[in-house]
Amino acid sequence: MTASLRTPAAFYAPLAIGAPEPLRGQPVRLERMIHFVPPHIEKIRAKVPELVTQVDVVLGNLEDAIPADAKEAARSGFIEMARSVDFGETGLWTRINSLDSPWALDDIVEIVSAAGDRLDVIMLPKVEGPWDIHYLDQLLAQLEAKHGIERPILVHAILETAQGVKNVEAIAAASPRMHGMSLGPADLAASRGMKTTRVGGGHPAYGVLADDTDSDARAFSQQDLWHYTVGRMVDACASYGLKPFYGPFGDFADAAACEAQFRNAFLQGCLGAWSLHPSQIDIAKRIFSPDPDEVAFAKKILDAMPDGSGAVMLDGKMQDDATWKQAKVIVDLARLVSRKDPDLAETYGL
Numbered sequence: 001m002t003a004s005l006r007t008p009a010a011f012y013a014p015l016a017i018g019a020p021e022p023l024r025g026q027p028v029r030l031e032r033m034i035h036f037v038p039p040h041i042e043k044i045r046a047k048v049p050e051l052v053t054q055v056d057v058v059l060g061n062l063e064d065a066i067p068a069d070a071k072e073a074a075r076s077g078f079i080e081m082a083r084s085v086d087f088g089e090t091g092l093w094t095r096i097n098s099l100d101s102p103w104a105l106d107d108i109v110e111i112v113s114a115a116g117d118r119l120d121v122i123m124l125p126k127v128e129g130p131w132d133i134h135y136l137d138q139l140l141a142q143l144e145a146k147h148g149i150e151r152p153i154l155v156h157a158i159l160e161t162a163q164g165v166k167n168v169e170a171i172a173a174a175s176p177r178m179h180g181m182s183l184g185p186a187d188l189a190a191s192r193g194m195k196t197t198r199v200g201g202g203h204p205a206y207g208v209l210a211d212d213t214d215s216d217a218r219a220f221s222q223q224d225l226w227h228y229t230v231g232r233m234v235d236a237c238a239s240y241g242l243k244p245f246y247g248p249f250g251d252f253a254d255a256a257a258c259e260a261q262f263r264n265a266f267l268q269g270c271l272g273a274w275s276l277h278p279s280q281i282d283i284a285k286r287i288f289s290p291d292p293d294e295v296a297f298a299k300k301i302l303d304a305m306p307d308g309s310g311a312v313m314l315d316g317k318m319q320d321d322a323t324w325k326q327a328k329v330i331v332d333l334a335r336l337v338s339r340k341d342p343d344l345a346e347t348y349g350l
């Protein structure tokens with residue numbers, strides 16, 4: 001253990017006297033889409049009670065896309081929304097401004113003071129290293145203690161700087177308060193000097209060209225620009241018991257490309273993505289809920305191997321302890337989805 005980490009006992013101790021015990025595992029929650037709302041707009045706030053029935057997580061955005069002169073209105077709009085709406089099983093998150101901005105301190109102090117008992121997760125943008133998490137961790141513990149908050153507020157980091165990606169494992173390991181991470185392709189592209197102006201998705205020029213043979217025209221296949229980062233994020237999250245997410249997809253008109261990006265992330269291990277437009281809610285729901293045929297086959301594997309060991313053949317395919325674990329991931333997710341979604345519950349038949 002290096003000196004930069006707390007000892008195991010201290011790691012799980014509250015960071016302020018009277019703050020709640022840190023969690024030792026993730027709460028079981030469905031988070032297929034984190035739906036962004038701009039809380040300074042009253043008309044949008046008025047629709048939140050209806051939105052709560054359609055999405056898994058409502059996130060009040062205070063950071064990028066909120067104009068500088070609306071930062072305070074967004075913060076107070078979020079507090080009003082948090083206090084007045086019944087969120088039930090739907091998660092309530094906020095994305096605060098980055099720690100180097102003039103707004104972050106008031107975002108944290110005011111929101112936790114006024115609505116800390118309602119808030120599930122704070123999304124922290126532009127996380128560069130574990131020091132950012134330690135700062136927020138300590139401050140949250142002090143505020144939780146001061147306001148008698150009984151449930152720890154979790155922290156979700158946006159992975160959107162080159163330095164953050166370099167430090168992804170240390171960020172994941174920084175605190176038991178860590179919920180997970182989202183890939184932020186827009187800021188990350190800028191930070192790395194990538195040559196794209198898109199928010200997520202591929203680029204028509206990024207791909208591989210087939211060999212030059214005499215016979216055919218050379219085929220060009222576009223590749224996923226985010227594959228490497230999603231892979232690193234998923235490994236860091238899975239190693240520390242956190243949840244990985246793909247972030248935003250900016251071209252609202254291109255539903256097919258959004259779906260492809262979300263599906264790649266899902267297949268690589270992500271549990272959800274952001275929805276920035278109502279049309280993306282259904283895309284996320286479809287992609288991040290397991291496919292009914294896969295669920296049926298996974299169920300068959302679990303039924304055929306009641307104690308999860310040995311080897312059996314099913315439909316000509318070999319199953320063993322490892323495929324049993326894969327099947328369990330899918331069936332567990334389907335059970336979770338069934339609790340929220342009666343239509344899918346019926347298709348899964350669990």
Ligand code: GLV
Pocket residue numbers: 064125158160183184185186187188199247248
């Ligand atoms: C999200 O915040 C992004 O920068 O892509």
Ligand code: MG
Pocket residue numbers: 064125158160184186187
């Ligand atoms: Mg960003």
